[in-house]
Structures are given as C-alpha cells and as structure tokens.
Amino acid sequence: MNLPSSIRSILKAYILPLVWIFAVSLPIMGMVRSIFAAVFVLAGLLVFNLFIRKKPRVNKPGFSWAHTRLSSAGRSAWIFALAAAIILPLFLNGYSLDVFTSVLFYSMLALGLNLLVGDLGLLNLGYIAFYGIGAYTYAILSTKFGIGFWSSMMLGGIVASAFSLIIAIPTLRLKGDYLAITTLGFGEIIRIVLNNWDSLTNGPNGIMNIPRPSLPWIQLSTGIRFFYLVLCFVIIQIYILSRIKRSMFGRYAVAIRENERASEMVAINTYKVKTLYFMLSAFFGGVAGVLFASKQMFVSPDSFTFIESVYVLAMVILGGMGNIAGVLLGAFTLVVLPELLREFVIYRMLIFALLLITMMLFKPNGLLGKKA
Amino acid sequence: MENSAILSIDNVGVMFGGLKALDGVTIDIKKGEVLCIIGPNGAGKTTLFNCITGFLKPSSGSILYDGSVELTGRRPYEIASQGIYRSFQNLALFANISAVENVLIGGSKRAEFSYGITDAIFRTKKFLTMESALRQEAIGMLEFVGIAGKKDNKAGELSYGERKLLELARGLITKPKLLLLDEPAAGLNPTEKTELVLAIKKIREQKINVVLIEHDMRFVSDIANWIVVLDYGKKLAEGLPDDIKKNKAVIEAYLGTR
Numbered sequence A: 001m002n003l004p005s006s007i008r009s010i011l012k013a014y015i016l017p018l019v020w021i022f023a024v025s026l027p028i029m030g031m032v033r034s035i036f037a038a039v040f041v042l043a044g045l046l047v048f049n050l051f052i053r054k055k056p057r058v059n060k061p062g063f064s065w066a067h068t069r070l071s072s073a074g075r076s077a078w079i080f081a082l083a084a085a086i087i088l089p090l091f092l093n094g095y096s097l098d099v100f101t102s103v104l105f106y107s108m109l110a111l112g113l114n115l116l117v118g119d120l121g122l123l124n125l126g127y128i129a130f131y132g133i134g135a136y137t138y139a140i141l142s143t144k145f146g147i148g149f150w151s152s153m154m155l156g157g158i159v160a161s162a163f164s165l166i167i168a169i170p171t172l173r174l175k176g177d178y179l180a181i182t183t184l185g186f187g188e189i190i191r192i193v194l195n196n197w198d199s200l201t202n203g204p205n206g207i208m209n210i211p212r213p214s215l216p217w218i219q220l221s222t223g224i225r226f227f228y229l230v231l232c233f234v235i236i237q238i239y240i241l242s243r244i245k246r247s248m249f250g251r252y253a254v255a256i257r258e259n260e261r262a263s264e265m266v267a268i269n270t271y272k273v274k275t276l277y278f279m280l281s282a283f284f285g286g287v288a289g290v291l292f293a294s295k296q297m298f299v300s301p302d303s304f305t306f307i308e309s310v311y312v313l314a315m316v317i318l319g320g321m322g323n324i325a326g327v328l329l330g331a332f333t334l335v336v337l338p339e340l341l342r343e344f345v346i347y348r349m350l351i352f353a354l355l356l357i358t359m360m361l362f363k364p365n366g367l368l369g370k371k372a
Numbered sequence B: 001m002e003n004s005a006i007l008s009i010d011n012v013g014v015m016f017g018g019l020k021a022l023d024g025v026t027i028d029i030k031k032g033e034v035l036c037i038i039g040p041n042g043a044g045k046t047t048l049f050n051c052i053t054g055f056l057k058p059s060s061g062s063i064l065y066d067g068s069v070e071l072t073g074r075r076p077y078e079i080a081s082q083g084i085y086r087s088f089q090n091l092a093l094f095a096n097i098s099a100v101e102n103v104l105i106g107g108s109k110r111a112e113f114s115y116g117i118t119d120a121i122f123r124t125k126k127f128l129t130m131e132s133a134l135r136q137e138a139i140g141m142l143e144f145v146g147i148a149g150k151k152d153n154k155a156g157e158l159s160y161g162e163r164k165l166l167e168l169a170r171g172l173i174t175k176p177k178l179l180l181l182d183e184p185a186a187g188l189n190p191t192e193k194t195e196l197v198l199a200i201k202k203i204r205e206q207k208i209n210v211v212l213i214e215h216d217m218r219f220v221s222d223i224a225n226w227i228v229v230l231d232y233g234k235k236l237a238e239g240l241p242d243d244i245k246k247n248k249a250v251i252e253a254y255l256g257t258r
C-alpha cells in the first residue's frame, strides 16, 4: 500500500462527501447546521464502513449458509440487545417508551423492505403502501365487521401480499430507475385511494375507534404491554428472516442479485423468486400495519406518505443492506437520533435525501446490492 | 453410439437490425458425440448458444431437444430445467460469494435436494440432511474440476482459469444431459488446458453430451468427434476433425481474405 493511494481513497470516501454535503446545505441551513449535517453524515459513513459493510471475508473451513453458527461475539451482541430490549422499557417514561415502540415498528418495516432492497437488490420506493394496506385492513375489518385483532393480523398480511402482486407482476422485468418510479407511483396511488374513497376509508378524516388487541387473560392496553407485544413480533420476524436467509430460498435471492443470467442457467425461475420476495416483504409490512393501527386506534392517509417510504429505505441503506443486524441498527439510529437532536427534525427530509444521494454517489454498489 | 439426436437445430435465423447473425443454420447433434463449433469472431457461435438456451428468440426456425421438446420461445430457466447447462464466453459467476456456495446454488434446484420453506424455518431433519448432502456433493464437484483447495475463496478472487473451471463445476452439479461450453479453453494456460481436456473426456464418459465453441484447433481435434464451421452466420462446413482441417473453404475463412 503506498501512501498517496490510501490518502486518495480516504479523500474519496469521507472528505469529498463531507465537503459536498456542506456545500449543498450551506445556502439552505446556514453555517452551524451545515456543519452539523456534514458531521452527521460523516458519522454515518464511518459506522457503515467500520461496523456494517462486510470486510472481505475469509471463510472458516466448513462454512456454508445452512450450517453457519454465530460467532461468540455475534451471539453475545444479540443476547445483549435482546436483554436491553426486555429490561430497559421497565425504566422508561411514557414518551421514551413511545419512541422505542416506534423503533420496533420501523424495524419491522425496514426488515421487510430489506428483503427486496438488500437481498434482491430491487429498489422499492412505495413500501409504506403495504403498511397502509395492513393498517386499513384492520381498521375496516374491526370497525365495520367486528373482526378481531388476531384474525385481522393474518388477513392484513395476506391482503398486503395480494396487493403486492399488482406491482410485482408487471415490474418483474424492470430494474433500477424504472422499478423505482413504478413503485413510487404505486405508493402514491394507494395513498390517494385511501384519501378519496370516502365510503370505505372515510377519506382524509381517517378511521377512529379501532380496538386494541387483547388476549384472553391480559389486556394489551398499556404502553409497556404493547411494547412487548410488538417486540414479540419483531423477534418472530427476525427468526423467520434469518432462517430463510440461510436456506436455499436465501441463496436464490443472492444468486439473482449477483447474476440473473447465471441464476436462470441453473434453473432458478427468477420471476417467481422475485414475486415471492415481493409478497413476503409486503406480508411483513401488512402485519406491521395491523399492529400500528391497533396501537394508534386511529388511521389516516397522512401516516403513509412517500416520505415514510424514503425514511424506511434510508434505514435499510444506512444500516447496511442485506444485513439483519445492520438494518435494525439503521432503524434504531434514524428513530432515536432525531429525538436526541430535536432541532434536526425539521431537516429530517433534507438529511435523508442527502444521505441517499451520498450513498448512491459514493456507494453505488451498495444500492444495487453487490455485497454478499 | 446411438443415432438419435439430442438436439436438432433446424433452419435457425437471427436478425440484429439489418445484420443476419444466423442465417438458416441446421445442425443435428447426436447423442454421445462431442460436437465442436468453430468459426471466426462474429460468426454467430455465441448467438447460436443464446438461441438454444432461451436468451434469444430466433426470428425463424426451430430447436428440438431430445426428439420432442421445442426450445424456442421458452425462458432460460425452463430450458435449464430440461437438463441443459451452458457456460458463458465472458463468465457468469456469483462473484461475491465463495466458490463452494456458487456450486451449492447450482445444485439447489435438483429434486433430491428440495425442501419446503417450513423445513427451512424450523430447521427440520430433512433440511439439515439435504443441506449437508448438497454441500458434500458441491465439494465433490470442485474436486472433480481440481479447485477444491479454493472452495472458500470468493469466486471473484479466483484466477481466470479457476473461474472457468468453477463455472463448469456449477454446471455439472445440475446433472445436465447437454453441456454447452462457450470457449472454455480461452484464457487458460497450457496445464489448465490439459486438465480441461481430461475433464471433458471424463464428462463424456458420464453420458453427458458436450457441445463446445473453440478456436484452438489442437484442442478441438483432441476431443471433438464432429466439427461444425460457422462463418457470417452460415454453416460453412461440417465433418470429422481431420477432414475439416483439410477443407479449402475453412482454411480460407480463417487465413484468407480478412
């Protein structure tokens, strides 16, 4: 390694984005906040490079997906995170608990979206639509037909899956920009329909008096009980996703992301795998939506705007695509950080846009998923 | 040697704009023979492979597999599931994952290794036995082509020759009946070439039909039973290796006016 080339790579990886973001945000945000934004993005890049982006991997002998065991460091990190998630809420006030419940909701969404963006390398800019479809499915079923929470749970996922076919089937041959635009359009159409179909969705006023879930022996009405309910769902989702990832179904996705022609040549039906991933991804979004509606006891189209899709996408990208722990970290960071730096909330959208653009400029392989 | 054809390419034509990349090409590939397609650059050899494997739909003609299955108009994965595997001239590997994982993916679609999504989620016994059997076989394939020592290296990190061999191993684990190799020897050093010749001879003994595109005449006459010469999208000649070497038209196409 000669010095000039490593200096050049540091320059390219960190200094350039820093200067660039600073220059872009200066006229809009002023000096102090621009420095803040640049530092925030730099921190994000550093975290990404140091902890999340996989180093060139030297596989241990005997490695295969199906038989991978976590390293002891990895396992203790998971156990620690789980213990924190169980114990910490006992000491939190109502407001903080709300923030952490929000982390869980966004974790479900980011994990669901990661199936497409991270595992398959397909960009979806309308993912929040499935969250909305799940939420409205429960809202309508419970208030109009008196169907309970637990049956609506499955139905919310299934309805979202069914809707995902509308977008999956015609877009299977599309990639990159085209897919992004089509999914963006889909997300907007769903929101507009929710906004205008007054007889079914009550339009912009939304649907109120959605019942909370209940178990025969516990009322899930308090904040902390609800937190644990959502936590259970997140854990189940992580379990299912990590098992799928380490099976041949996960291998199909890796194969398609890596080389579509070669996948077809080893008899993988790439359209079918993509469709199944679209459906699974939507299913998790729908289930999260049902939970969300039952927590808020109210839904309106405002919760399902384009910026929410971008928000979830930013979590997937920031955290490290295709990497479950990274995605959880991304969700955690992007929910908690704005709360800690409240003055940033106004600039949230701007920062995310900058983040996304920076990633695309400097980590183009990241977005198209060239990682193992 | 049996006489029935594994592949009957009948009057296949492909147009790219005004260019006739293939022009009424008819080839019968008999079971058990190693057929070699030669011809100058741009003759249409790769285009012919693309037609057979469904990456291109010919504008005319038909391709009949195993006497009964029409291949034109099908998607590549359907053709692959019929037992046809093809290597690519410029390689098509899963570059960011290990060599053995590349081969594992190749075998995943075989019926004896297939399990359901619930088997995967609950790690049933079926899942575990099939996964380890598949892995065993994948390592076996890497041993067969002679790169087992590199099984845990990323495919993208292997040398050019090793990558070609890896692509072959990934194909062999699919248990193909017909193997199409697009310039397998190009870019190999002499030792690797000798190994490849040995591997192809062993493959032939397993009753796998081999069709290859190649330039190196010495390599070709070593393994091919039958040679087809393409030039400007047309079949210029076909015959035994020794006859083709003496064929005037062929010598002209290669050494003549260009």
Ligand SMILES: Nc1ncnc2c1ncn2[C@@H]1O[C@H](COP(=O)(O)OP(=O)(O)O)[C@@H](O)[C@H]1O
Pocket (backbone or CB within 6 Å): B016, B019, B021, B039, B040, B041, B042, B043, B044, B045, B046, B047, B048
């Ligand atoms: N996808 C394509 N679009 C347009 N022209 C093509 C395409 N593929 C191949 N060709 C042209 O068709 C001819 C045959 O190409 P190819 O089959 O790759 O030749 P070979 O493999 O014999 O060297 C060449 O002139 C090439 O430029």
Ligand SMILES: [Mg+2]
Pocket (backbone or CB within 6 Å): B045, B046, B047, B089
């Ligand atoms: Mg070629």
